[in-house]
Each structure stands twice: as C-alpha cells, then as structure tokens.
Amino acid sequence: MPHRQQPHTSATPLLLPSARPAPLVPLASPLSPLYLLDYVTTFLVMATSVFLDNVPEPFHRDFQLYDPQISHPYRTETVPSWMGWVIAFGGAAVIVLAVCAVRAWKVTRRRDCPEDWRATMGWDVHHAVLGTILAVALTQFVTNVLKLMIGELRPDFLARCQPSLLEPQTCTNPNASSIRDGRMSFPSGHSGRVAAGLGFALWYLVAATGAAVIDQRRPEGRIWKLLLCFMPLLVIATMAINRLQRNRHHVQDVCVGGVLGLAISYISYRYYYYSVASRHAGKPKLGPLGHDETGGEPGAQESPNEAE
Template sequence: MTPNRGSPSREASGFLPALARFWKRSHAPDYLGFLVLLFGYILIILFVEPFHRMFVIDDLRIMYPHAEVERVSVLMNFVYALFIPLGIMIAYNTMTKASRHKHEVTYLCFAVALVTASFLTDVIKNAVGRPRPDLIARCMPQEDTPAGVLVTSDVCTETEHHRLHDGWRSFPSGHSSFAFAGLGFLSLFFAGQLHVFRHEAGGRDLSRALVCLVPLLGAALIAISRCEDYRHDVYDVCVGSLLGYTVAYWSYRRHWPRLTARDCDEPYPYPGSDTKPSWTRLRDEEEGGTSRGNIR
C-alpha cells in the first residue's frame, strides 16, 4: 500500500534535506555553538588587551605583593575543574551503564558550561579593566611618579607584556568562574542522579546531599585562594563564582529536567523526539510528579 503524500513517513530525499533533518534531530547546533565560543575565547586571549583604568600609585587597595607562585595555577585549575569532574562523570556513567545519549549530553553540557563561562568572563574582564590588588607590584611605577593623582599605564616600567597588562584583568575572577562552572556542574549532575531534591526517592538522605556539596566546597576553596594570592578581592571572587555557577545551571537545564522532576536522572531526548522508552518530558509545572489528573 502506497503511503499518503501527507504521511510523516515520506521525507524528502537528497543531501540538503538529510542535512536539515540531522541538524534538527541531533545536538549539532550545540557542537557548532561550542566551537564558535571556543574560537572566540582563543581570539580574546591572543589578541585582546584590557581597558587600562587610571590609578593612584599610593592606593593601598592595589599595593599588595605580587605572588610569583599561585596556590592554584591555571593548569591546576584545569585539573580540578575540568579533568577531575569529567573523569568522575565518565566513571559514573560507565558504572551505571548509561545510554549513549546520556553520555553525550553529560559531556556536551559540561563542555558548553566551561567554555561559555570562560568566554563571558574574559569579555567582561577586558571591558571593565579593573586593576588587580597587586597592580603596583606589577607596574613598578617610575620613581618620579606623583602620588595622590590619577596616572595611566605610561608610568609603568615593567616590560614583560603579560605580567603588566594582566594587572587590569581583576573583575571578575576567572579562576572562580571556571571552578564554579566545572565543579558546579558536577554538583548539579549528582544532585539529579542521586535525587537529592526528590524526598520520596531518598532525598532526605544527608549523605547524598553531602556528595553534591563536596564539589562546591572545592570550587569555593579555589575562589578563596585568589584572595590569598592577592590576585583578586572578595568582590571579584563573588561575582566570578556567581557567574560560573549561573552558567553551569543554565547549561545543565537546557538538556536536563528540574532537580525535583520524577526522572531528573535522565536527560531530555534528542531534539525532534517527543518521548523515549519509560520517559516522557513533562511541563515544568508537572515535573514535581503531580499531574493535573491527580489534583482535586
């Protein structure tokens, strides 16, 4: 029997229609967006210099010593906020025999959170151009620089380019935003997997909640270390932390249901697919496990 022309089983053939179907029924737009953000972030690092705010050489807020050795270096921040969370999620998904779709969504959302937080942080850093607490130690002003008046970076004698210009990238803290994007996402992931906010599913178990708090504690310690190294003040660190965690939550919720949802441990199905076996995407007002039919 020949299907009707209007039947959904008949789809246009050819390369372009096939490409359009692939685009609509896969996470290809997310991968493209990730690459665009990553490319933009790399360009910012390589070619963009921050706005240089004027400063006063006897301002005590920017006269802290410059720490040559950081408590948490950039490399170690990658280890703590990227490689360790990624390894933990891979191990968990492997041990629980997660579907290929769940593997893909987990790592894709995680990567998008990290690169988005990094991109936004650096855009804001360079636009604001706030001096770091150790700016004077970096700048090494000329001896005849007058005190008590605003001066520009022209008075600096430091010749090492990155050391000097990085002194105007204080707000917000990049370490903090990256740490809370990566470790914050790991916390959200485990909150969903362990049903921490589903009381009828064992969410009152404190041990489960503590598992989710450990990554946040780690991120907080990384953020605090930036104040101890005099790279940032509390304001920089708090805003960076909030930015990173907000981006982590945004990226997580794009592909995962609310943490109070019945199936919060499973991601939404592929785009263009309404349901999958034993799972139905519910409206937000129904994700708490109460359908309209049960309301009297």
C-alpha cells in the first residue's frame, strides 16, 4: 500500500518534513519542537513592533495652521497604552478561562469522564494563548509600520506641536516624544490591539458556543449565544469611541485599526483552530483535540483507492 502522506497542519508548516506524518505530542509544552519556532517568531515580531512604536521617526507630513482637522485641544488619556495591553490580553484570558471552567464543570459531571481531560484542556488553552499573542503581535507590527510610513497627524497635533508663527512647519514644544506621537494617528493602535486580543477571544467564544453552527435538530436557543459573542465587540467599540472622545484619532483611524485587528485575529485563530462553522469548531488543528489515533485530522478516512 503506498504511503499516505500526512497533510500539514497550519501550526507547524516549516518544522516537519513533508515525507513523514506529524507525531502526536502528549502535552502542550512550549518547548516542543512543534511550537518552539512559533514562540520565537511571535516574540520577535512583538519585540520589533515595540521598537517601531518607540524609536524610529515617522514621516513628517506638512500641515496648515488653520486646519480644523488637527486643531482640537489636547486632552489627558483615560485609557493609557498599558491599559490597552491589559484589556487585550486580560479580556481574552477571562473569556478563555471562563469557557474552560464551564467545560471542566460539564466533563466532571459525566459518568464516563475521560481520565486525560486535564491534558486535553491544557492543550486547548495552550493554543488559545499562543494564538492570542500572535494576533496582537502581528496587529501591532502592521499598525506601527503603517503609522511610520503614513505619518497621519492626530486631531490634537497643533496643540502638541505649538508651531512657530515665523516658521509654521517648526514645532516649539520641547516635548519631542509628544510631537512624535502626534504624527502617528493612522491607524489606531489602541483599537487594533484590543480588537486583536478580544477578536481572537470572540472567534474562540463563537466556536465554543456553536453560535455559527446551525443545527436543524436544535434550532432553538441561539439568540443568547449571539448576545454573548457580541460582548467582545462592545468592548472593542467602547475603546474606539474613547479614542475619538480624547481627540487621539480620527474616525477612519479607529475604524481601520479595529477592522485590521479583527481580520488578523481571525487569521491567527484559523492558524491553530478549525473554522467556527465546521463540525470540528473549537478544536485545535494539532494535538489530542485535533487528531485521531492515526495522526490525521478528525474524521480523516482513507479512500478505497488509497486502501488498495
């Protein structure tokens, strides 16, 4: 019988030779070669994004002294940058842990409770943590690259710059950091960061509740699932509105930042999990939740031609 090649999972496209199947790993260890490169790459992307956010000088866009778009007063932030990180990762952690707590409660009440349910749940949490970090890191990287290249002025830029009347393009404010930040309006980093972290939690919650799966056998009771999954979107929208209220961003800044974060969060989710609308929704693509005993994907069957 000819060798049946194991299809790669998206979690490890570069670490496993195409000539041999992916082995099962009993525990979701970050030191596993299946994920070591993912961790290293993700944290390098995160470190690069932090560097871009603080060191390089953005593009200096010309401005006019009487431009109403950048003439708004400077207001103190109510949601500083560090709080955006807390909301992105903390909010995602709360949702994932809440889902796991409900699953653990249901599993332990079963008479046929599997002995390895803790390891299985640990594998799931591992994927969720890595996927969330990947989503936020990629979003921050793309956002900061765009900020530096575009150099869009914030609505309160003139208040930051305090331009000279003799040389209108020259800022007199000695706070160079504030002026630099005033040139990095598009897209919104706060909105994108929160949308990436809570966006991943959103897709995780949609898969866990089955909100995207239409079951003809049980068509009732789906509205509460949709309302529950709407909560992360409400937090994302609140963050975007706050940035508008504090004169930190234009409308297009927060809209693009939010859409960018949600899009990258879905890409990151699909990198490690099956589609939220599939029959394997909520299962990682690799590990005890995502493979059968043959090392293949759930439900993978050999065709009659392959068995001959």
